[in-house]
Amino acid sequence: MQKPNILFLLSDDQRHRTIHALGNKEILTPNLDRLVHQGCSFTNAHIMGGTNGAVCMPSRAMLFTGRTLFHIENEGQNIPPEHTTLGEAFKNEGYSTCGIGKWHNGTQSYARSFTCGGNIFFGGMWDHWNVPVCDYHEDGEYNHMIRYTSNFYYGNQTMEMHCDRISAGVHSTELMASEAIRYLENYTEEKPFYLQVSFLAPHDPRTMPDKYKNMYRPVELTLPPDFSEEFDVDFGIGSMRDEVLAGYPRSESEIR
Incomplete structure (x- = not known):
């Protein structure tokens, strides 16, 4: 029996109700709708989170x-060799395995996958219009770093990032999809492939090409039923990045 080719697409921090085919009639998602109609969808899943990237990094390691x-291990910051990855499993079964886009679980686990x-x-998140990316290295070494100023408006603190180049002015979705x-x-290989494409969107910062942004009028969009102006439990505003993306208490106009 011939093994099937596998294309695994990952969007980042996207809820199922942001897809037209799964019940949200206010938005247009024709490509995702085709995937829904041709495959299967998980609409009721729960991921337990910890700290330091409670949803993204640990959930990816679990997946x-x-x-x-x-x-x-360590909230998913690294996947140790004794934890076989999905890519490794397919590679061990004779697949050509290709990883494009976001990998939030360490360079070594990527290299062996x-x-x-x-x-x-x-990394976890970045400016969608200036994504620092690496080429694939056969030796598995991803040691090249660039130095950047994290926020030049407020200080001179610099950080380092794994990167071979920055594709300035190209939106992250176009960057990954084109690749x-x-x-x-x-x-052209005879062996089957496992292609994993991991997008940065719609993870914040929520910026997109104008042609998509201008398709909607925010005032006409319905807020989700669990929208709340304030948290039910006070655990300290500002302890997590998402809490300071909009004003507090939340207002409907800001969220839209």
């Missing part, structure tokens, strides 16, 4: 290893 929250790749982003299309159009 890629099949392990639960309390059986991953994929036999090729491109436009790799090692995936090139892979699919040029694939």
Whole structure:
């Protein structure tokens, strides 16, 4: 029996009700709708979170290893060799494995998961219009770093980021999708492929090309039923990044 090719697309921090085919009739998502109609969808899933990237980083480690929250290493900041990744499992079964886009679980676990790749982003979030990406390195070494000023308006503190280059002015979604299309159009191997494409959107900062932003009038969008102006439990505003993305208490106009 011939093994199937597998294309695994990951959007970042996107809820199922932000897809037209799954019940939200106020938005247009034709490409995601086609995937819904042709495959299966999870509409009721719960991920237990910890600290330091409570949703993104730990959930990715759990997804890629099949392990639960309390059986991953260091909240998913790294996936140790004894935890077989999804990419490794397919590679061991004779697949060509390609990793494109975001990888939030350490460079070493990426290197052993994929036999090729491109436009790799090692991190959690970034400016969608200036994404620092790495090329695929056959030796598995991703040591090249760039130095940048994290917020030049408020200080001179600098940080380092794994990066071979910055694709200035290209939105992250276009950057990752174009790389995936090139892979699919040029694939000539006889062995099956596992292609994992991990987008940065719609993770904040929520910026997008104007042609998509201008499709909607915020005042006409319905807020979700669980919208609340204030938290039910006071655990200290400002302890998490998402809490300070909008004013507090929340207002409907800001959220829209």
